[in-house]
Amino acid sequence: MIITVQIFLLMMVLAGVGIILFTRNIVHAAYALCLTLLGIAGVYVLVMSELLAVVQIMLYAGGVVILLAFGVMMTNRLRGEKVLSGSNNKWIGRIISVGVFAGLCYLISISPFQTTSVEKNEDQIAQIGVSFLTDHIVAFELIAFVLLVALVGAAYLAKNAADE
Amino acid sequence: MISFAFYLAFLLIFVVFAVYAERKTAAFIQNRLGPMEVGPKGILQTVADLLKMLQKEDIRASAVDIIPYLLAPFIVFAAVFTGFAVLPVNADLSGSTITSGVFFLLAIVSLDVLGILMAGWASNNKYSLYGAMRSVAQIISYEVPLGLSVLCVIIISGTLDLHQMSVLQSGGILSWYIISHPVLIIPFFIFFISGLAESNRTPFDLPESESELIGGYHTEYSGFRWGIFMLSEYGMMLLLSILASILFFGGWNSPMEKIANGPIWSTFWLLSKSLLLIFVQMWVRWTLPRLRVDQLMSLSWKYLTPISIVMLFVCALWKLWLIG
């Protein structure tokens, strides 16, 4: 049963990635990104990380994708045509992506990931809540600052765009 | 498994009767009779409509973007229907046992925005796209006060599990959160108003305002595909009403502490509380006029969001005071 779900999730993630890579329609690519993100949320469920899965669905699939889709629909200067992407600088792009991929693979291979099976926690969310307010309080408050800075910056940029 | 069968069956029966009830309520408020022809007092009108809908030709404009166009109704319905997975059915049947309960519900329901945007964009129709844009902007704006008002309840209860939350409210009408914790009265109103906006109901039905946008994001859909959007809209109403009755009105608890507590009775209490809230939604629909877009946005961001943040503070202080 679990293995079926694993294969299904893998297919979901790969299908999303494949569509993003090979479609020329940017709106389709945005939807396909959602497929990938939901697949990853499923992977989080399988590794017993429930909170992350819910955050993934709420913030990425329900928020970031909408923002992306809006962005595509907003910036489209070509009236009345499908939003298509072309490909330029192919060789630079290939070199950079292979480099990033190799770098990530190297980082993952040297990282000391815990590969033993994790005991299921009854109160995972509560534990995270407690550690936010005790051990990681500085990070918790910094997040608020980061969000504030992001909000101010976004508002500033958007204001300029709206005035144009 | 049982909760799946129960909620699927109940949703279908609910939609059939809710559409009829909606039309009868409208008729009553506007001092006319409403559907009277099919069956006694017109009670089978929706069944007739449903049969007609199944036989309608599936017209697809040649200009649509076909894959997202066909996928969109499935996404909208699946997002709303999956929300039912974490709801308890009665005192013995708790639905899905995931610990993130209501948090998961809010997350999965927010995905229906994606389906709506997809439908509007793929239809390649100006009305559809305007409707979808308005709808998405509206739903995401009201998600913030909705989430904040749910947070107020979570502060009081200390659990995300909806079944657990109902257990905590057992013991008669006086233990229901809205009565035992009067600070939750304002969050309830915020929740209810945001719920109306989330399910695109009047006075927040700008996305499908017939007089300007024909049908909004589902203008290009016909037959049963259109029916799926309607099903999802009524499903959303039902979901948010059941959620409201669990969060604020004791869920499946009977109003009398010792009387009427069995499994069937507790299902009855849960559903009757929710149906009462749905009646209020219909009442609102036929009483209030539609908002303007700028009023809609300022209601969410300038009134409901600040008020619900203040209520969050108030609820935290109340809880602290209760603990002593």
Added chain:
Amino acid sequence: MIQISGFGTVLLFIVGGIGFLMITLLVGKLLRPNNPTTEKQTTYESGEEPSGTAWGQFNVRFYIVALIFLLFEAELIFLFPWATVFGDEQLIAESDGLWAQFSMIETFIFIGILLVGLAYVWSKGMLEWVRPKPKASDFKSRIPESAYKDFK
């Protein structure tokens, strides 16, 4: 394994919901007629011939709303774990009531910082929606105002 089986129910709802729709659409396919014509397949535009496609540039306000929403959603996500442990009686008893006060002050700072953000966005007019300004007509009727008063 409890957690997986909890999500198993969720999976059942997703698969079952989609399966139900598919069956119904299939039944519909058997019942409904299918004779498309070019006329039928034109996009609906209030009876006119549709001009161009609908895909075009949209008002940037929608993007701004989505941005503000995203940041508040992120805030909301951090508040959910806090809300579950805030009133935890065991933790409060262990720390002589310090826990509740401490966690409340921390979170009040957290929300306060974001309220500053909301106030900033508000003061910059990002929450205003563009709204058409109706022009007052300067048409003057030749019938004097008093004529309406005299008319009974």
